[in-house]
Amino acid sequence: MTRVPELAERHLPDPGWPVAKPFWDGCRAGELRIPRCERCARWVWYPAPACPGCGGERHAWTATSGRARLFTWVTVHRAFLPGYRVPYVTALVELVEDPRVRLATYLRDVPASGLRAGMSVEVVFESVTEHLTLPAFRCVR
Amino acid sequence: MELARRIAVVGVGETRYERRSSRDLAALRREAACAALADAGLEAAAVDGLIVPGAGYGELHELARDLGIRGQFHAASCFHSGTAVVAAPLEAALAIEAGLAHTVLCCQGVAWGSERRGNVGQPHAEMRMKAAFEIPFGWYPQVVHFAGMARRHMELYGTTEAQLGAVAVACRRHAALHDNAILREEPLDLEGYLASPYLAEPFRAPDCCLVNDGAGAFVMTSLERARDGRARPVVVLGAGSGVIPDGEYSSLREDYLATGAVHSAPRAFGMAGLSPADVDFVALYDNFTGLVIQQLEDMGFCRRGEGGPFVEGGRIELGGALPVNPSGGQLAQAFVFSTNHVVEAVCQLRGEAGQRQIASAEVGVVTGYTGAQHATLVLGSG
Numbered sequence: 392m393t394r395v396p397e398l399a400e401r402h403l404p405d406p407g408w409p410v411a412k413p414f415w416d417g418c419r420a421g422e423l424r425i426p427r428c429e430r431c432a433r434w435v436w437y438p439a440p441a442c443p444g445c446g447g448e449r450h451a452w453t454a455t456s457g458r459a460r461l462f463t464w465v466t467v468h469r470a471f472l473p474g475y476r477v478p479y480v481t482a483l484v485e486l487v488e489d490p491r492v493r494l495a496t497y498l499r500d501v502p503a504s505g506l507r508a509g510m511s512v513e514v515v516f517e518s519v520t521e522h523l524t525l526p527a528f529r530c531v532r
Numbered sequence: 533m534e535l536a537r538r539i540a541v542v543g544v545g546e547t548r549y550e551r552r553s554s555r556d557l558a559a560l561r562r563e564a565a566c567a568a569l570a571d572a573g574l575e576a577a578a579v580d581g582l583i584v585p586g587a588g589y590g591e592l593h594e595l596a597r598d599l600g601i602r603g604q605f606h607a608a609s610c611f612h613s614g615t616a617v618v619a620a621p622l623e624a625a626l627a628i629e630a631g632l633a634h635t636v637l638c639c640q641g642v643a644w645g646s647e648r649r650g651n652v653g654q655p656h657a658e659m660r661m662k663a664a665f666e667i668p669f670g671w672y673p674q675v676v677h678f679a680g681m682a683r684r685h686m687e688l689y690g691t692t693e694a695q696l697g698a699v700a701v702a703c704r705r706h707a708a709l710h711d712n713a714i715l716r717e718e719p720l721d722l723e724g725y726l727a728s729p730y731l732a733e734p735f736r737a738p739d740c741c742l743v744n745d746g747a748g749a750f751v752m753t754s755l756e757r758a759r760d761g762r763a764r765p766v767v768v769l770g771a772g773s774g775v776i777p778d779g780e781y782s783s784l785r786e787d788y789l790a791t792g793a794v795h796s797a798p799r800a801f802g803m804a805g806l807s808p809a810d811v812d813f814v815a816l817y818d819n820f821t822g823l824v825i826q827q828l829e830d831m832g833f834c835r836r837g838e839g840g841p842f843v844e845g846g847r848i849e850l851g852g853a854l855p856v857n858p859s860g861g862q863l864a865q866a867f868v869f870s871t872n873h874v875v876e877a878v879c880q881l882r883g884e885a886g887q888r889q890i891a892s893a894e895v896g897v898v899t900g901y902t903g904a905q906h907a908t909l910v911l912g913s914g
Contacts, residue, residue, distance in 0.1 A: 462684070468732065483680060
């Protein structure tokens with residue numbers, strides 16, 4: 392687990408918000424957990440009261456492999472909010488378990504040869520505060 | 533209820549568009565509304581329908597009072613911002629045909645230049661899933677969302693930065709011919725576009741709409757009443773709305789690049805009994821250059837993935853095969869949630885667009901967009 396102190400001055404999520412608390416708890420434990428419908432096993436993302444597939448209302452936060460594919464990305468050169476150190480690469484990645492689960496994330500270890508949609512990436516947990524760990528993704532060679 | 537060719541736009545009005553105005557939003561809206569009524573040759577007393585997208589309860593009644601509307605009026609607007617403006621003729625046609633109103637005024641304004649100091653992302657920051665799962669990762673504000681779509685389009689279809697630039701250059705050239713365009717004296721060619729620095733790569737400043745102050749308005753009434761008016765009526769040939777079922781979170785859309793135009797355009801063209809081949813010009817919601825390319829594809833002006841080549845070589849400039857955003861649009865004239873696009877389409881179809889006039893323009897299409905929502909409007913010279 393890497394510690395990225397500059398993240399602390401950015402807009403940070405509230406890890407105690409009940410709807411998302413299991414996600415942040417998972418990150419602190421080194422697991423990327425996503426809610427999964429107990430009736431039809433579909434991944435439910437973002438967290439929602441009902442499964443978009445079957446309407447099931449019971450969802451279990453379930454560990455994923457943390458492996459994903461790069462869907463799209465943006466290299467941000469201007470800070471649009473205080474505390475964002477530019478340039479940074481923000482991206483959408485699709486989990487290998489289900490490409491419908493797309494996560495917004497920071498991209499790390501960007502290869503000098505550049506990025507391509509479909510590239511393999513894997514989660515890397517970055518501790519921001521004692522209570523908050525963010526999942527970034529790094530390019531897999 | 534048959535709504536095609538039942539109502540017309542009989543008056544349009546705009547304030548001066550400025551980076552920052554000395555006046556507040558209420559004053560800007562009132563000025564645009566008065567200008568539209570004067571253009572129509574109507575008194576405020578004739579208005580019995582109001583569509584003021586984005587206005588709260590207090591603002592709506594303040595505008596009505598300031599205009600001098602003393603009678604009963606019908607108020608409608610279920611869509612948001614740009615979609616609401618372009619869907620207004622659909623709602624007006626419903627109200628007029630149902631006998632709820634005879635003369636409907638739509639007014640939209642913005643004072644982000646002076647009020648928000650550029651922080652236009654605030655509504656997104658207040659959405660709780662974005663606050664939890666997107667903003668902490670720098671996936672914010674709108675320029676990042678739409679740059680992500682442009683990048684995906686480039687990856688899938690080989691779209692180039694120069695093709696994005698062709699949209700920016702076309703709008704800037706059109707704005708140079710408009711005396712009420714904020715960037716009329718700031719020319720841009722492709723070389724200059726490519727030399728400008730990235731904001732959110734692949735987007736540069738010229739890929740992004742203006743942040744400004746100003747307002748626009750238009751008046752609609754039945755075709756029968758329109759024929760007695762001061763101005764030449766511009767007929768609402770067709771109108772349609774569409775929504776993306778995945779909602780506001782663009783990051784999660786199943787078809788990431790599709791706008792609601794995939795639904796609104798077939799509805800509007802179907803109502804009009806026309807196809808994209810019949811269209812003389814389009815005024816497309818242009819918050820960013822990439823969205824213009826996405827809409828051209830979604831609406832059937834070209835196939836998915838062909839939008840990049842479609843906009844190249846001056847084809848979307850005045851004099852080209854399909855002029856796009858002849859007023860300079862929101863990239864170069866002013867950002868008013870497509871209200872300026874409606875005003876420009878009416879001017880073009882009346883033959884009153886001066887240096888920008890498209891020869892024998894008979895059919896124009898306007899679009900409005902709001903994340904999950906989209907509206908397409910087909911207007912005709914009657």
